[in-house]
Amino acid sequence: MSWISITFLWYLMLFSLGMIFIPLTKKIFGRVFVDIGYPFAKIIAIILLSYTVFLLGSIKLLAFTQLNVIMVVIGFFAVNYLVLVKSKKTVVSNRGLLKLIIFQEILFLLALFFWVYVRGQEPSIRGLEKFMDFGFINAALKSRFFPPLDMWLSGDIVQPNGYPINYYYFGHLTGAVLIKMLGVNPAVGYNLILATIFALAVTEVFSLSINLIHLFLPKKTRSVGKLIFFGLISSFIVNLGGNLHTIYLFTKGYPNEQPIPFWQILSYYNPTKYWYPNATRFIPFTIHEFPIYSYVVADLHGHVFDIPFVVFTLTLLLLLFVKAKKIKTKSFLTFDFVFKMVVSLGFLMAVHYMTNAFDGPIYILLTIFIFFLVFRLSLDFIYYSLLLTLSFLIFSLPFSSSFTPFASGIGLNCSPDFLTKIGKLGPFLFEKGNCQPTPFWMMFVLWGFFWISAVLFVYVIKSGKTIKAVDRFVFLLFLFGTFLVIIPEFFYIKDIYPNHFRANTMFKLGYQAFMMMGVASGFVFFRLKQTVNIKSFLANLLFLFFFFFVVIYPIFAIPSYYGALKKIPLLDGAAWLENYYPEDKEIIDYLNKAGFGDKNPPVILEAQGDSYTDYERISAYTGLPTVAGWWVHEWLWRGSPEIVGKRIPDINALYESDNLEETKKIIKKYRIKYVVISKMEKQKYQKLNEDKFGQIGKKIFQSSNGFGALYQVE
Numbered sequence: 179m180s181w182i183s184i185t186f187l188w189y190l191m192l193f194s195l196g197m198i199f200i201p202l203t204k205k206i207f208g209r210v211f212v213d214i215g216y217p218f219a220k221i222i223a224i225i226l227l228s229y230t231v232f233l234l235g236s237i238k239l240l241a242f243t244q245l246n247v248i249m250v251v252i253g254f255f256a257v258n259y260l261v262l263v264k265s266k267k268t269v270v271s272n273r274g275l276l277k278l279i280i281f282q283e284i285l286f287l288l289a290l291f292f293w294v295y296v297r298g299q300e301p302s303i304r305g306l307e308k309f310m311d312f313g314f315i316n317a318a319l320k321s322r323f324f325p326p327l328d329m330w331l332s333g334d335i336v337q338p339n340g341y342p343i344n345y346y347y348f349g350h351l352t353g354a355v356l357i358k359m360l361g362v363n364p365a366v367g368y369n370l371i372l373a374t375i376f377a378l379a380v381t382e383v384f385s386l387s388i389n390l391i392h393l394f395l396p397k398k399t400r401s402v403g404k405l406i407f408f409g410l411i412s413s414f415i416v417n418l419g420g421n422l423h424t425i426y427l428f429t430k431g432y433p434n435e436q437p438i439p440f441w442q443i444l445s446y447y448n449p450t451k452y453w454y455p456n457a458t459r460f461i462p463f464t465i466h467e468f469p470i471y472s473y474v475v476a477d478l479h480g481h482v483f484d485i486p487f488v489v490f491t492l493t494l495l496l497l498l499f500v501k502a503k504k505i506k507t508k509s510f511l512t513f514d515f516v517f518k519m520v521v522s523l524g525f526l527m528a529v530h531y532m533t534n535a536f537d538g539p540i541y542i543l544l545t546i547f548i549f550f551l552v553f554r555l556s557l558d559f560i561y562y563s564l565l566l567t568l569s570f571l572i573f574s575l576p577f578s579s580s581f582t583p584f585a586s587g588i589g590l591n592c593s594p595d596f597l598t599k600i601g602k603l604g605p606f607l608f609e610k611g612n613c614q615p616t617p618f619w620m621m622f623v624l625w626g627f628f629w630i631s632a633v634l635f636v637y638v639i640k641s642g643k644t645i646k647a648v649d650r651f652v653f654l655l656f657l658f659g660t661f662l663v664i665i666p667e668f669f670y671i672k673d674i675y676p677n678h679f680r681a682n683t684m685f686k687l688g689y690q691a692f693m694m695m696g697v698a699s700g701f702v703f704f705r706l707k708q709t710v711n712i713k714s715f716l717a718n719l720l721f722l723f724f725f726f727f728v729v730i731y732p733i734f735a736i737p738s739y740y741g742a743l744k745k746i747p748l749l750d751g752a753a754w755l756e757n758y759y760p761e762d763k764e765i766i767d768y769l770n771k772a773g774f775g776d777k778n779p780p781v782i783l784e785a786q787g788d789s790y791t792d793y794e795r796i797s798a799y800t801g802l803p804t805v806a807g808w809w810v811h812e813w814l815w816r817g818s819p820e821i822v823g824k825r826i827p828d829i830n831a832l833y834e835s836d837n838l839e840e841t842k843k844i845i846k847k848y849r850i851k852y853v854v855i856s857k858m859e860k861q862k863y864q865k866l867n868e869d870k871f872g873q874i875g876k877k878i879f880q881s882s883n884g885f886g887a888l889y890q891v892e
Contacts (some may be wrong), residue, residue, distance in 0.1 A: 179503040181747040184362065185294045188370045189287060191360050195223035198255050198510050201262035210497055212392040212405070216279045216383035217286065221486045223330040225529060227251060228352040228572075236576040242322055247359045278388075278402060280413050284383050289377035297369045297476060298747020299740040302754040306790065309798035311478040312368055314347050316801025318354035319364060320779045325580045326351075329797040330807020331821065332781040332848050339778055340803055342580045344815045348532035349483020357653070364751035367476065367798070377471050379488035380413050383697060386493045387412035390701050393500055393648045393728075395563045416489075416693055418470050422626045422724065423457035427734070435459060436515070439619060445543060454735040461620050463678045465685035468692040471731050480534035481689050486778065487533060488693060491526045491541055492655075494519065520562050524569020531570070532577040535584075536686035542570060544658055551654070584814055587672040591615070591680060597749045607672055612679050616667060624688075625663055627724045628695035631702045632656040632816025634717050638705045641713075648701075655698040659691035666694075670676055672813050746806025750760070750861045752799060759795065761856050761886025766799045766889065768879050769852070779803060779850035780892075786829050796854050805829055805848050833863040838870055845874075852878075 196219040201221055207215025230250050234240035238248075280789055303312045317326040325342035335341040356374070357367035388405040424433070429443040432449025436462055454474075458467040472482045498519050523545055531538025546563050553559040571578075588605050590597065593614035622629070634651065639645055665687055670680035703725075706718050737743070755763035769782070779802050787793025789808035797804040806812070806825040813819045828844045832853075835841055842849075853875070855868050868887070871877075875891035 180296055181294065181396075181749050182291075183869055184366060184749060185370065185373075188356075188360060188362065188374070189290055190354070192220055192374065193283070195227070196220040197249070198251070198258055199223040199226075200419060201258040201265065205261055205265065205585070206494075207497065209502060209782065210393070211385070213277075213278045213385055214275065215380070215385060215389075215466055215493070216496065217282050217385045218422070218490055219285075221378055221382065221490050223254070223489075224252060224356070225487065225526075228348070228355045229252075229525075229529065230353055230808070232324055232351055233576055235321070238323050242318070242324070242354075244361060247355060247539050249473075251359070251826050260663050274402065278405075281406060281639060285384060286377045286381045289380040293373035293376040293473065294370065294749065295520065295747050296736060296743065297372055299743055299745050299751055301369050301747075301749055301751050303368055303751035303799075304792070306475055307811075308368075308819050309753075309792075309794060311363070312734070313794070313798035313801060313807075314343060314345065314350040314355070315354050315368065315371075315478070316364055316799065317343060317779075317803075318347065318351045318801070319358060320801040322708065322823070324351075325577075325722060327803050328807075328815075329792060329801050329803050329867045330812055331816070332803040332805050332850070334848055338849060340781075343445055344580075344582055346480045346532055346535045346577075346581070348529065348577065349480050349487075349534070350478065352483065352808070353478065363750065366749045368751045369476075369749050372473065372476055372478060372482075375482060375485055376417065376628070377481065379417050379469065379489060382486055382489040382493070383413040383416045384409040385495065386489060387700050388695060389493075390496070390648050390697075391704055394646055394705075401728075402875070408704040410701065411703055412697055415728060416469060416696035417473075419696060419728040420457055420468065420470060420735070421462055421692075422727045424727045424730050424734070425623070426456070426732070427452045427771065430616065432640040435462060437462075437620070437879050440874070449734065450735060454731070454738050457731065461616050461684070463614055463681060464616075465678075465681045466624055466688045467685060468689065470735060474732075474735050481537070481686065482863075484530060484534040484537050485693070487526065487529055488537065488541070488690065489697075489817065491523070491530070492697065494523060494526070495545060496648075496651055498523070499548055499552065499651050500747065501517075501820065516562065517565070518862075520565050521569045524566045524599050525573045527579075528573035532572050534686070537690065538574070540662065540687065540690050545659065548654070551797060567637045581622065582817070584673055585671045589672050589679065590671045591666070591668055591670060612670075614680060621663070625660075625691070625695075627728050628656065628659065628692075628699055631695070631699035631721065634706060634721055635698070635702045637713075637717060638709075641709060652698045652701045655694040655796065659695040662687040662691040662694075674810075700815075725746060755795075755799075759857060761881035761883055762858075764794055764881045765854060765856065765879065765886050766796060769796070769800045769802060771831045781849050782852045782854060783829070783832055783850050784849075784854040784856075785833075785862045787858075789806060791878075793858065795858075803851075805850065806831075830863065833859060834865040834867060836867055836870070838874060842874055849892070851890060852892040853889040853891055854886075855882075855889065860885075 198217040203216065203219040204214045227250055231242060232248060235242050276708055282293060310313040317329045321327065326347065327340040328343045331341045353371040356371065357364055386656065388409040391405055391408055407747050425440050427449055428445065428447055429440050430445050430448065431682050432438040434453065435454060458465060458471050469485060485865040502516055527538050527542050530541055545566055549559050549562050553562065585606040587620045589607040589612060592615060593608035597608035598610040619855065635656065640651055641887065666680050666684040672681055674683060703721060706721055708713060780802050782802050784796045784804050785793055786806045789810040794804060794807045799806060806822045806829060812822045832841060832844050853871050860866055871889040871891060875889045877887055878890045879888035
């Protein structure tokens, strides 16, 4: 199929899911939101469908097949039909609402096709950590039940049936569910998923933003044109905006990872010296990414999958914030609006945790903070906080029962000497030498636009007559976002990286801060336009000055990665293999077409190599477990370098040893069924003995160029 036809089929699937879930979406948002929360119907569908498949698969009640996924969809269709019948109301009640819904659907379609077109310029699932993400999706697709098996750590004597993925993979599972439902090639589906996340986030932020404005404006002053304009501005900031690092476009530039204060090297407009990833690696030894960078580099990590889930949570929190105070809570055992909202939020906290572990605690904390603002220090506050936590624990149990967190403690940045002598106190670590304070000017380059927006927001609030609930909510987003940014200056979650000890902490917290304060900044722009005087004029100019640097980031980031955007898009992420490793492409296709019935996925043997390389390409592209994969990644997931380190000598012996008995013994140890002999194996193992695999097994596949072969040894 052409890229247009396959994208349109994918869109029809998403559109159908959204249509099915409109009754439930309207029940949640219809009485408060001007657009009945229409864009959230798709994400509600994806979350509930995927979680149901995940839950039933985890308890071995329903196998992960295309037919079963479709049956679950039919079940949810029945549920939504009952909701619609019970409400006795039409979904679309007026022409204004219909126009807004049509606009949002067109916006989704355009955003989807736009990013498919961009990604189609260079669709390769290669580089950075794409092998890992694609491997997780393929491992899920190969699984009949959950959790999926780790494609980079086969079973052994200790655990013969394999090791489950020890990573937050729920987002990858949602992608696998969509791929399974449509039956699309996973290498194409990978790129369609990325475009879907982008389109979902664009429309969700748009909806959240227009409803902030809707809830602020008096009824007589609302206009669809005003809502659309400011909704698009907010959506652009969150999904396409950068930070103030683009000021370096007007400097002489600096060596990568050695930033120089911009005022020391100011010059004329100098784009040839600008490198867009530096905006995400500006503070030495840290990471501070944001959505557009993620969309560009196209790694389908948990924090990317979680973007639309996060916007949904923020929107539910807005609904709770503006509505809970108006409702007099009843008995604790009454299933009223607040009770249902809190349980729903507990469910979403579990989804965040399973998708991107840091996000679970982040949004639990934000939700509890909102509880405090709504209920103050009362029995209601305690009750709902406990209910939220209990709901989170229950809904995340199918995942957490097989997941071991990576964190080994909470470190204190720049611990004083008297604490480093103690070393550890409970979960807190005081490590000598771990001191990386951030100069304020660097933080301002990254977060200055949002902080300027917050200052302007305070000015706007003070200039007004009253402070509305949405104003308080927006101010809370600025406050909590800044809190997240400050945390890594004092604390970090301990992992395996010595020099980059606070990189992941800053990365995960800063990513959420960017989205929260991005939504808030879009609302500030709207508020600045509500008054016309000399002070507000100057405030607008100040906002627009800093906004300029945020807006121009994608102009440089997208072409830097994808070129001039003039090619006919190609969506097959595996096409690059035909140019670099054609024999591997044939082996991968053979394994993917083989089918393995109801049995556990067979173990394959391939060359083992370092993280971020082309090694483990067969396991990544098939989802079949190999003996040992990327070393550093398994070290992080399993907590020890020995997990892979102990297996490397066995892999070396399998490929190079002339001892048939030793080879058979190791094959039995890891229950290996297929052995890959291809270009990378021949390059890495100089003493490779291919003949022995013909003696202990049989060659079942030979590539057309003769460089690749597959042996069955079990």
